[in-house]
Amino acid sequence: MKDNSQRFVAQHVAGIPRSGIRDFFSIAAEMKDAISLGIGEPDFVTPWHIREAAIYALEKGKTSYTDNRGLLALRREISKYVEKRFEVSYSPETEILVGVGVSENIDLALRALLNPGDKVLYHEPCYVSYSPSVALAFGEAIAVPTFAKDNFAITPEALINAWQPGCKILMLNFPTNPTGGTVDKKALEKIAAFVVEKDMVVISDEIYSELTFEGEHTSIASMPGMRERTILLHGFSKAFAMTGFRIGYACAPAAIIEAMMKIHQYCMMCAPILSQEAAIEALRNGESAMLEMREQYHRRRDYVVARFNELGLPCHLPRGSFYAFPDISSAGLSSMEFATRVIHEAKVAMVPGTAFGPSGAGFVRAAFSTSYENLIEATERLGRWLDKNRK
Amino acid sequence: MNSVLQLIMEGESLTTAQMAEVLKISHEEVEKQLAQLKEQGKVLGWRPILNPDMDENSVRAVIEVKISPEREGGFDRLAQRISQFEQVENCYLMSGGYDLLLFVRAQNLRKVAAFVYERLATIGGVVSTSTHFILRPYKEQGFLLSGQQGNPDKPMISA
Secondary structure, three states, X not given: OOOOHHHHOXXXXXXXXXXXXXXXXXXXXXXXXXXXXXXXXXXXXOOHHHHHHHHHHXXXXXXXXXXXXXXXXXXXXXXXXXXXXXXXXXXXXXXXXXEOHXXXXXXXXXXXXXXXXXXXXXXXXOOOOHHHHHXXXXXXXXXXEOOHHHOOOOOHHHHHHHOOOOEXXXXXXXXXXXXXXXXXXXXXXXXXXXXXXXXXXXXXXXXXXXXXXXXXOOOHHHOOOOHHHEEEEEEOOOOOOOHHHOOEEEEOOHHHHHHHHHHHHHHOOOOOHHHHHHXXXXXXXXXXXXXXXXXXXXXXXHXXXXXXXXXXXXXXXXXXXXXXXXXXXXXXXXXXXXXXXXXXXXXXXXXXXXXXXXXXXOEEEEEOOXXXXXXXHHHHHHHHHHHHHOO | OOHHHHHHHOOOOOOHHHHHHHHOOOHHHHHHHHHHHHHOOOOOOOXXXXXXXXXXXXXXXXXXXXXXXEOOOEOHHHHHHHHOOOOEEEEEEXXXXXXXEEEEEEOOHHHHHHHHXXXXXXXXXXXXXXXXXXXXXXXXXXXXXXOOOOOOOXXXXXX
């Protein structure tokens, strides 16, 4: 029987294009023997002491719901951690919400703030969910392109140019997935001043902040006038290698947290208690393992970026995250063609830059969260393929 | 710790040429650092870590040894003498209920036993021995033997 159920799907959902990463996912799934530089997560398994804390919680029968906002013990640890790392303080009782990853918190923040038709500025290339999440919240997403020459930082000038009446929110994600871009403090100050001038709110996804290799990470929430208009989003997936635990949090002024919490309590109830218990352990005792992982990413980055440049694929030096974003335009192919041919012919999986928005055209994302052995072999394969195919 | 040693301690098996590439130093520099490590005595030698589960031609035992200390040198002379036996893989002076702890390997159970009563127990100064055979290894020098860690079904591509 023919499936006619498409007609039941809501228009605004049907209107969202399928993620570019999904298309590529099905191609990659058939290529079992390829080396993957395509994963958006750490290659490390969660440190044992954190896994053990989750097992212990299970043994003790901690299998119930928690407070909608998350366990108070966890919110207290988050408050301490955020104050130490980002230099902004939030009340564990009223200004912190624990959710199912940063992804859920992005959705909550947008739904809590947007009236239909409100405009949201975001920089691109960016994480795949930003623009669709805005559309799902009945907002209008406006991309601010970023460029390799600026190391994929958003410039105050580009932001000012892109602004138009009706812009309520600015979404930031530095260090950035997929480019590893960061913004220096001076530029961030100008951006903050502009946001204050236009009375906008910032949703700042700082999930990669611990993986900053050069200089200090500065949160926009810590800048003058910003705490009252910033939703700081953070989580455990990247820094503590806890992607599968699905746990993250939002810090913001009480009225905004309360609004986000209303949505969260009706759609999610609370984050899984075992993940919350594991997160407490991560914050209490996870720093040394985290720093060790960062050190390894740092050295892998230096290696892989140098290799891409040697191969004639110009690559800026990502100052954070575990992604390199080389320019592949010299191969004379589109991002999608390049990534598809390279996975089939060279057996190396990378994600086409266009999966992260139109301004990713001409680039691919190569995650260096994998072993040296893989990085060496992958870049060798790529080199041989380029020799054969580049005119 | 020098950079070559740090890289090796991460546990990946890279050739010296690959190490040079990763560390962005010359092949000669890698060789030089390796030679230095041996010269300084920081690295005693290089050998692979074998999976004891795959080794069907030897048994291992742990032996607790009580010895009487001597006026000159305390436990040193006897400990060094016992360490000389090729069956002894590790030898440590311990605090607590006995003095030396030995890790011993031999072809079979009978040969370990023979080592204990013919060689070890007969040394003047050895007061008593207590031998424990190793039945099954679970972790060997930092490597878990219980199979793969992590998720084999992890997708090759994710956002």
